[in-house]
Amino acid sequence: MSDSAASPALETRGLHKRYGAVHALRGIDLSVRRGEMFALLGPNGAGKTTLFSILATLLRPSEGEARVLGFDSARERVQVRQRIGIVFQEPALEGKLSVRDNLYLMGLFYGLSSRAARARAIELLRTLGLEEVAGREAQKLSGGQKRRVELARALVATPELLFLDEATLGLDVDARRQFWAEVRRYVGTGGTVFLTTHYMDEAEPADRIALIDHGRIIALGSPQELKARVGGGILLLATDDDAQAATWLREHGHHPEVSERGVLLVEPEPATVLPALLASLPVRTRRAEVHEPSLEDVFLKLTGRALEGSPAGPAPRAAGGRP
Amino acid sequence: MRGLFAVVMLDLKRLWVDRVRLVSSLIQPLLYLFVLGSGLGASSTLGGKGYLHYIYPGVLGLSLLFSAVFAAMLIVFDRQIGFLKAVLVAPVSRFAIALGKILSGALQALVPATVLLVLLPLLGLDLSLPAFVELVGAMLLAAITFSALGVATAARFRSTTVFPIISNAVLLPMFFLSGALYPLDRAPIWLRLLAHADPVAYAVDLMRGAVLGRTVYPPLLSIAVLVGFIVVLTWLATRVFAAGEDT
Ligand SMILES: Nc1ncnc2c1ncn2[C@@H]1O[C@H](COP(=O)(O)OP(=O)(O)OP(=O)(O)O)[C@@H](O)[C@H]1O
Numbered sequence: 001m002s003d004s005a006a007s008p009a010l011e012t013r014g015l016h017k018r019y020g021a022v023h024a025l026r027g028i029d030l031s032v033r034r035g036e037m038f039a040l041l042g043p044n045g046a047g048k049t050t051l052f053s054i055l056a057t058l059l060r061p062s063e064g065e066a067r068v069l070g071f072d073s074a075r076e077r078v079q080v081r082q083r084i085g086i087v088f089q090e091p092a093l094e095g096k097l098s099v100r101d102n103l104y105l106m107g108l109f110y111g112l113s114s115r116a117a118r119a120r121a122i123e124l125l126r127t128l129g130l131e132e133v134a135g136r137e138a139q140k141l142s143g144g145q146k147r148r149v150e151l152a153r154a155l156v157a158t159p160e161l162l163f164l165d166e167a168t169l170g171l172d173v174d175a176r177r178q179f180w181a182e183v184r185r186y187v188g189t190g191g192t193v194f195l196t197t198h199y200m201d202e203a204e205p206a207d208r209i210a211l212i213d214h215g216r217i218i219a220l221g222s223p224q225e226l227k228a229r230v231g232g233g234i235l236l237l238a239t240d241d242d243a244q245a246a247t248w249l250r251e252h253g254h255h256p257e258v259s260e261r262g263v264l265l266v267e268p269e270p271a272t273v274l275p276a277l278l279a280s281l282p283v284r285t286r287r288a289e290v291h292e293p294s295l296e297d298v299f300l301k302l303t304g305r306a307l308e309g310s311p312a313g314p315a316p317r318a319a320g321g322r323p
Numbered sequence: 324m325r326g327l328f329a330v331v332m333l334d335l336k337r338l339w340v341d342r343v344r345l346v347s348s349l350i351q352p353l354l355y356l357f358v359l360g361s362g363l364g365a366s367s368t369l370g371g372k373g374y375l376h377y378i379y380p381g382v383l384g385l386s387l388l389f390s391a392v393f394a395a396m397l398i399v400f401d402r403q404i405g406f407l408k409a410v411l412v413a414p415v416s417r418f419a420i421a422l423g424k425i426l427s428g429a430l431q432a433l434v435p436a437t438v439l440l441v442l443l444p445l446l447g448l449d450l451s452l453p454a455f456v457e458l459v460g461a462m463l464l465a466a467i468t469f470s471a472l473g474v475a476t477a478a479r480f481r482s483t484t485v486f487p488i489i490s491n492a493v494l495l496p497m498f499f500l501s502g503a504l505y506p507l508d509r510a511p512i513w514l515r516l517l518a519h520a521d522p523v524a525y526a527v528d529l530m531r532g533a534v535l536g537r538t539v540y541p542p543l544l545s546i547a548v549l550v551g552f553i554v555v556l557t558w559l560a561t562r563v564f565a566a567g568e569d570t
């Protein structure tokens with residue numbers, strides 16, 4: 001405990017993971033400070049759950065090393081497990097048992113006495129506003145309530161580090177807001193959070209964000225740093241023929257990216273160049289938009305692809321393959 | 324120790340709230356007994372009550388085997404829905420998880436077996452107290468062996484599609500080989516040889532010894548073999564759980 005208290009919350013070196021022929025992680029080097037809220041943002045299949053599972057002691061890396069709170073996540077699993085709480089991408093509650101029993105049993109799994117586990121369950125139900133549903137079967141809860149119970153389950157053993165894998169997948173705006181308010185409260189008490197998501201707006205409140213794509217970290221920094229990396233403001237043009245507009249722009253010394261939202265340009269002074277562009281573009285512009293770069297723009301700029309599956313608004317995605 | 328308690332507690336609470344499973348596990352042994360007893364008994368040379376007494380330990384074995392393995396198969400289901408992960412990331416030793424699963428499976432299998440035990444007087448079988456204790460001891464040993472077999476197998480699988488394959492390709496042959504329904508010592512030699520490798524044969528023989536007072540194998544040998552199976556299977560199950568999601 002004494003020497004691990006000074007170590008970073010998470011540290012990986014040269015992490016690789018292969019599933020047979022699939023090279024899911026291709027050299028991940030990360031360091032997460034204690035007390036930090038750290039987000040791993042990337043599209044489907046980027047390797048988020050794989051990295052998450054290695055850190056959470058469920059998978060062994062094919063190469064490299066991961067240390068969690070100073071302990072090796074493959075060799076000192078028990079020490080790591082005692083100190084972390086996890087909300088999985090898939091639901092992990094026993095649907096037929098009551099909410100209270102789910103929490104009580106997890107308390108037992110984390111070494112609490114029967115009496116202490118009961119007390120802890122009651123305490124968590126109160127702080128998370130779940131008292132009314134305490135006696136209800138977990139399978140009969142709403143999606144948002146379920147996720148809050150999963151959060152409560154992860155917090156049973158008062159972990160130093162909380163792992164959240166796509167924790168609000170499929171929730172509506174309200175339920176998501178409530179969930180993140182609870183997570184922020186946990187961070188407020190000094191906890192560290194490592195979360196994965198493909199919603200930009202969920203990564204936004206994080207202290208630092210790592211963008212992951214094809215098993216590699218392609219950018220890392222605070223949201224402000226990442227956005228500054230784009231190198232200017234965003235000019236988005238929706239035209240009658242985006243491809244032709246992009247070709248023309250390229251011929252005239254710009255570096256456009258085409259996405260389903262339109263043609264995207266990064267300009268130091270987007271509002272200033274806009275009138276001239278509108279006048280000289282060979283195709284009609286239906287809509288022009290100037291905004292500060294979003295994380296979506298950062299991803300598009302770095303990869304030339306949209307953060308697939310990331311909705312413009314916070315509406316839950318129907319696709320995704322997992323319930 | 325707490326980990327072991329947690330694993331067993333979880334499974335027992337789940338059985339308790341799953342009324343369908345609980346009720347069917349109470350009814351299932353009655354079906355076995357009456358279908359097997361009347362159907363086979365009618366066409367048997369042993370005939371009538373005698374045959375019923377003869378197959379009673381066999382029915383106990385059948386009930387224990389299928390209930391224990393079925394309870395273990397819920398591990399596969401848990402893995403498939405993702406619930407098992409929540410258990411596997413807990414700071415509980417893998418040995419405690421394996422042993423806890425084995426003990427909880429054995430307890431679950433003993434529910435229907437207890438119903439059969441209660442029926443003993445109705446079948447016109449009255450056992451002396453020592454014989455009854457012997458029978459209960461043999462049942463406990465059988466339940467733990469079958470549960471260990473189930474857990475060591477189920478821990479390896481990721482999909483519930485293996486259930487029917489296991490019950491048809493593994494459990495039924497094990498049961499029919501065991502001499503639960505006919506006297507092994509009158510069976511052809513190849514069958515007797517195969518039965519030597521079948522834990523169900525030893526378990527049924529041990530229970531039959533308690534009921535009828537005669538056995539095919541020396542009781543001490545049966546006990547040693549069953550304990551051996553339990554140790555090896557528990558070790559195997561621990562190893563699979565220790566590998567986590569990787570295996
Ligand atoms: N058990 C497995 N066997 C083989 N390939 C796998 C396995 N798990 C993941 N993969 C592959 O590894 C890659 C990374 O998957 P991973 O689940 O880590 O992505 P992800 O970023 O979490 O995606 P999502 O946003 O869809 O959850 C994908 O190409 C996936 O198909």
Ligand SMILES: [Mg+2]
Binds near residue numbers: 048049050089166
């Ligand atoms: Mg994932």
